[in-house]
Amino acid sequence: EVQLVESGGDLIQPGGSLRLSCAASGFTFSSNWMHWVRQAPGKGLVWLSEINGDGIITNYADSVKGRFTISRDNAKNTLYLQMNSLRADDTAVYFCATGNYLYALNIWGQGTMVTVSS
Amino acid sequence: QSALTQPPSVSGSPGQSVTISCTGTSSDVGNFNRVSWYQQPPGTAPKLMIYEVSDRPSGVPDRFSGSKSGNTASLTISGLQAEDEADYYCSSFTSSNTYVFGTGTKVTVL
Numbered sequence: 001e002v003q004l005v006e007s008g009g010d011l012i013q014p015g016g017s018l019r020l021s022c023a024a025s026g027f028t029f030s031s032n033w034m035h036w037v038r039q040a041p042g043k044g045l046v047w048l049s050e051i052n053g054d055g056i057i058t059n060y061a062d063s064v065k066g067r068f069t070i071s072r073d074n075a076k077n078t079l080y081l082q083m084n085s086l087r088a089d090d091t092a093v094y095f096c097a098t099g100n101y102l103y104a105l106n107i108w109g110q111g112t113m114v115t116v117s118s
Numbered sequence: 119q120s121a122l123t124q125p126p127s128v129s130g131s132p133g134q135s136v137t138i139s140c141t142g143t144s145s146d147v148g149n150f151n152r153v154s155w156y157q158q159p160p161g162t163a164p165k166l167m168i169y170e171v172s173d174r175p176s177g178v179p180d181r182f183s184g185s186k187s188g189n190t191a192s193l194t195i196s197g198l199q200a201e202d203e204a205d206y207y208c209s210s211f212t213s214s215n216t217y218v219f220g221t222g223t224k225v226t227v228l
Contacts, residue, residue, distance in 0.1 A: 035217075037164075044121065044222040045156070045164065045207050059215050062119060095163060103152035103211045104169035111163060 002026035002107055004096050009112030016086050016116075022079040022096030022109055030054070030074040035105060036081050038092040038114075046092075049081070086116045122147065122208055122220035129226040130198045138223045140191040140208030146218055148189035152211035155184060155193045159204040167206075168193060195225070203227045 008020040022034070036048040049060045049070040058070050069082040079096050093113050097105040123141040130136040140147065140155075147153055153171045156164035166175050168184040171191060181196045191210070195202055208220035 037219075044205075045158075045209075045219040046121075047209070047217040047219055050217070061216055097164075099166070099169075101154075101166065101169040101173075101175060103150075103217075104154040104166050104175075104209075105156075105164070106166040106169075106175055108163035108165075 004098070004107060004109035006094060006096055006109040006112035009094065009114045011115045011117065012086055013118050014087060014116055017082070017084045018086065018114060020081040020083070020094055020096075020112060020114070022081075024077045024079065024098075027098075027100075027107070029072075029077040032098045032100075034070075034072060034079045035097045036068075036070060036079075037095045037097055037105075038090075039095070039111075040089070040092040043092075048094075051079070083114070086114075088116050090114060091116045119146075119212060119214065119216060119218045122210060122218055124206075124208060124220040124223045126221075127224045127226065129228055130195075131228045132198055132200065134198050135194060135196045136198060136225060137195075138193045138206055138208075138225070140193070140210075140220045142189050142191075142210055142218070144189060145214070146210040146212040147186065147191050149213055150211050151186065153184070153186060153191040154209045155182075156207045156209065157202075157204045158207065164207065198227055200227050 093111040099105045155168040158164045172184040
């Protein structure tokens with residue numbers, strides 16, 4: 001079964017750091033571009049970042065560039081999102097996603113909640 | 119990168135058709151046939167409904183169709199069913215090698 005399972009969400013104080021993980025199974029992880037998308041409570045989807053199969057190419061939304069870092073460990077079939085200098089407006093459910101259709105995401109995790117609050 | 123513009127809500131009776139618009143710019147929707155649509159019922163992860171403007175993944179009913187004209191893409195749901203009630207988001211690849219989602223549209227089946 002194709003599956004993505006996020007973990008690492010937590011309640012964190014403003015200015016803090018957090019690393020999210022996304023464990024993949026059921027497909028050839030190293031062949032897929034992987035993405036992070038977030039959704040603040042009651043709000044819409046926001047694309048954050050992507051990384052190519054070998055981890056060489058990364059792209060970021062302007063809103064997180066310089067604060068968030070995407071990475072992957074193909075030996076562990078795991079995707080990561082390192083989040084630094086967290087702010088209240090980073091509070092959201094964070095999804096990892098990938099796809100076997102061009103420029104589209106058809107495989108999603110269930111999401112992990114990050115709450116930034118003092 | 120600003121979010122693509124969608125109407126906040128659309129509604130229709132069972133069996134009717136509804137169309138959701140998604141307006142971007144020449145840097146995203148207008149420049150690439152890389153528009154996708156997602157369905158998201160409350161409390162669930164998004165589900166891909168359309169990719170590359172008008173293609174349907176396997177398993178998506180042919181009641182769902184997509185199109186594009188200029189900087190605006192559209193999703194049409196024909197023969198509306200109760201199970202179609204959800205939030206819908208468009209997405210586009212951009213000239214900055216990033217992606218942008220739409221503001222989201224709530225579809226209500228009357």
